[in-house]
Amino acid sequence: MSPRLIVVSNRIPTEAEPSGGLVVALHDCLTTQGGVWIGTSGTPVKDPAPELREIAQGAYTRMVFDISEAEHEGYYLGYANSVLWPLFHRRADLVQVQPDYADRYMAVNTRLADMLAEFAKPDDLLWIHDYHFLPLAALLRDRGVTARIGFFLHIPFPVVSDILALPQANDLKDWVAAYDVFGVQTQGDVARVMAHYRDDPDAIFDTQGRMVTLDNGVAPRHFPIGIDAHDFAALAKARADIVPLAMSPGQKLVLGVDRLDYSKGLVHRFEGFATFLDARSDDSPKATLLQIAPPSREDVDAYKDIRTELEQAAGMINGAHAELDWTPIRYIRRSIDRDTLASVYRRADVAMVTPLADGMNLVAKEFVAAQDPEDPGVLILSHFAGAAEQLTDAVMVNPYDAAEVGEAVATALTMPLDERKARHAKLRDNVMTEDIAWWTDSYLAALRGTD
Incomplete structure (x- = not known):
């Protein structure tokens, strides 16, 4: 029996015909592959439930989790889109650093890690998408999850000099290192990931300097996304x-x-x-x-x-x-x-x-x-x-x-x-x-x- 594929992204389609590049791409993938797609419920709530809930069955299962209004402000609008998004798009000048942004970002990722640790099986394949959930593999490893976990970054990876604007710059290295596969869009992105580890004594490169190995052997690789x-x-x-x-x-x-x-x-x-x-x-x-x-x-x-x-x-x-x-x-x-x-x-x-x-x-x-x-x-x-x-x-x-x-x-x-x-x-x-x-x-x- 093939391993179950679990996809995690911030946005999950609720309409019959999904829209948006990332959503359409993953919908097409899961329609063919089968599996489970997990994302936020879309509308902030007063008291987020501590468990995943199923919202649809079909070629694949759709499940969601809630976030609060404060988490929407801090995790989504704040850390994800006022810190990580500008930083990764070469606009460090637009980064808005506020302590509660990082706290809310980690709170959402931690709660999701708790739910996934209960839900995932050892032979599952977990495919995490985009900058909203960069810490997720590290948090899952801390909870004893041994399944293979991959990540795909749909936006550019930042240059080393811009990463210094991130208060969690050292954490970013650990977040990346926790994945079995860290996927990016381009060869240029691979080079930027590797440059982030050039001064890390725990990083090992092959003789051509093309691969970085950290802890569990993660290597950045490029997978340019296409369309149907x-x-x-x-x-x-x-x-x-x-x-x-x-x-x-x-x-x-x-x-x-x-x-x-x-x-x-x-x-x-x-x-x-x-x-x-x-x-x-x-x-x-x-x-x-x-x-x-x-x-x-x-x-x-x-x-x-x-x-x-x-x-x-x-x-x-x-x-x-x-x-x-x-x-x-x-x-x-x-x-x-x-x-x-x-x-x-x-x-x-x-x-x-x-x-x-x-x-x-x-x-x-x-x-x-x-x-x-x-x-x-x-x-x-x-x-x-x-x-x-x-x-x-x-x-x-x-x-x-x-x-x-x-x-x-x-x-x-x-x-x-x-x-x-x-x-x-x-x-x-x-x-x-x-x-x-x-x-x-x-x-x-x-x-x-x-x-």
């Missing part, structure tokens, strides 16, 4: 003639799809698009940047600030460049359903995926999968997106360089068909081959020790 590419390509093709966009004949569509987050470089993107507008001639094609950016974590001050900056930038750029029949930037601050989004991906002439720091960025892969191979659009991709290690045939840019971004937009919009098809064919091959099933199989083989 064939399914998304089929959806986009089926929706090709159902594009809900009012655009003039010959007008070009440049697309951005991101959560409203400072790590996505949205203000820089608007500024780069503005340099393209500044340089265009009267006979150049009119191009509209459609930016879809649903808000998130609006209770965190840094997110309020980026929303204000982005709205101001859009207004200033449109004020300078708009015409009676053309609005250069169309900004939508809400979610778009998956079917509609697939049709918009298919219609887009260019996608701008230009984060300042990103673990992977599945928008880049969705755009590639959605395109018509006979007349594909062009992907503009930041060097700082994790996807840049795989999607090397995109038009690569430095998102901090507005002039370079503007030139990339001009290049993409005028790229000959033969070059577009050649670039897209290579991108599509990677997206279709290294898809979500490949990612799942690769990681679970490593966790089982069979790879």
Whole structure:
């Protein structure tokens, strides 16, 4: 009998059709593999129950645990998203260090460890996801759990100099070391994990310096996450003639799809698009940047600030460049359903995926999968997106360089068909081959020790 797979993440799907990159990926994995998915219940309660509770059965079992309002403030909004998130995304300047944040973060992880220690069996496989639960394996080991425990970090791993801003910097080493497999998105992330242990006398490296061994033999490994590419390509093709966009004949569509987050470089993107507008001639094609950016974590001050900056930038750029029949930037601050989004991906002439720091960025892969191979659009991709290690045939840019971004937009919009098809064919091959099933199989083989 195969070991039972137990997946743990902060968010767990409660709807019939899950949304969001991480949630969709894990839903697809568990639908195929079977097992148990455990996460927070979503709504803070007055008195959290001390046990897990089942909320759904099907291809896999879904279970949740409660957190209090104070824990939501300290564990989620506080330590996870006002300390770890900015730190791991190269924004140590935005880290808000408050003692109760760390206390609440550890309280939630400790209570979950108590529940998992009762629930897990020795031959289970535990797969912990993302920065919300970094200490979980160490806490489980303290409680005598001997099952194999893997971790996957969906966001970038921080550079050593930024880790020093974390009061629990030394604890981070112990947290990582407690896992049997510590998975990250890119080879660059592996290097950053290893750099964190270079001065640790208990760390042992192989002769090529590629592996770090600590206590139980954990090694950081990269597993670039993919999408259900064939399914998304089929959806986009089926929706090709159902594009809900009012655009003039010959007008070009440049697309951005991101959560409203400072790590996505949205203000820089608007500024780069503005340099393209500044340089265009009267006979150049009119191009509209459609930016879809649903808000998130609006209770965190840094997110309020980026929303204000982005709205101001859009207004200033449109004020300078708009015409009676053309609005250069169309900004939508809400979610778009998956079917509609697939049709918009298919219609887009260019996608701008230009984060300042990103673990992977599945928008880049969705755009590639959605395109018509006979007349594909062009992907503009930041060097700082994790996807840049795989999607090397995109038009690569430095998102901090507005002039370079503007030139990339001009290049993409005028790229000959033969070059577009050649670039897209290579991108599509990677997206279709290294898809979500490949990612799942690769990681679970490593966790089982069979790879």
